[in-house]
Amino acid sequence: MTEHDGGLEQFAEVETGEAFTVQNQHLVKIELSATTVMARSGAMVAYQGDVHFEHKGGGMTRLLKKAATGESLRLMTASGTGEVFLANRAMLVHVVRLARESLTVNGANILAFEEGIEWDIQRVKGGAAGMLAGGLFNVHLNGTGQVALASDGIPVKLDVGEVATFADPQAAIAWSGGVTTTLKTDMQAKSLIGMGSGESIQLGFSGQGWVLVQPSEGRQIVGAA
Numbered sequence: 001m002t003e004h005d006g007g008l009e010q011f012a013e014v015e016t017g018e019a020f021t022v023q024n025q026h027l028v029k030i031e032l033s034a035t036t037v038m039a040r041s042g043a044m045v046a047y048q049g050d051v052h053f054e055h056k057g058g059g060m061t062r063l064l065k066k067a068a069t070g071e072s073l074r075l076m077t078a079s080g081t082g083e084v085f086l087a088n089r090a091m092l093v094h095v096v097r098l099a100r101e102s103l104t105v106n107g108a109n110i111l112a113f114e115e116g117i118e119w120d121i122q123r124v125k126g127g128a129a130g131m132l133a134g135g136l137f138n139v140h141l142n143g144t145g146q147v148a149l150a151s152d153g154i155p156v157k158l159d160v161g162e163v164a165t166f167a168d169p170q171a172a173i174a175w176s177g178g179v180t181t182t183l184k185t186d187m188q189a190k191s192l193i194g195m196g197s198g199e200s201i202q203l204g205f206s207g208q209g210w211v212l213v214q215p216s217e218g219r220q221i222v223g224a225a
Helices: 059-069 128-133
Strands: 020-024 027-031 037-040 044-048 051-056 075-080 083-086 092-106 110-114 118-123 137-151 156-160 165-167 172-176 179-185 201-207 209-213
Touching: 020 092, 027 092, 027 110, 037 083, 044 051, 092 110, 137 172, 156 165, 156 201, 165 209, 172 179, 172 201, 179 209
Parallel strands: none
Antiparallel strands: 020 027, 027 083, 037 075, 037 110, 044 083, 051 075, 092 137, 092 172, 110 137, 118 137, 156 209, 165 201, 172 209, 179 201
């Protein structure tokens, strides 16, 4: 810091030596010398060093799924020998480590994940409720590596097990691999809950694991088509 930087020390870059380092509540730094990442298109706010960006469509199968489902997640690869800083509309950032595990994430809440993690688009099953919702599609991740999520507000982690668990489809941002989902609708509760979707449609969780729920029905996300 110079004499003209008085008061800015609190904003100094955080160094940990890890591939993913949260700089503050809204910003994550990724060391590309340690990894290559898949990141949400438009999420880069700064980078240093020799960094290369490339649009990643995910292959023809996933592109066809996007066209059929309306899934609007667009990804890019970031590689090189520098570091890249990622954020999305000042949403809160959370880093999750996978160790030969799977994780399902609402596509609107993905910020980045290591390229070695396999990913695909999956449809939430729910019969008539699915038709009312216009189809709900999430991104399934599987493997070993780190994942950066973004939430609109401070989330709560709910255990899924013996007690039935339900959430607004736009509020549920991620859930663990041992959890399965279904869609449920309750037309009588339309005026009380589910106002964001226009109908009372809930995402039901069963099995063993957890679900991360944000205190919001979501916002318009940068990087969506």
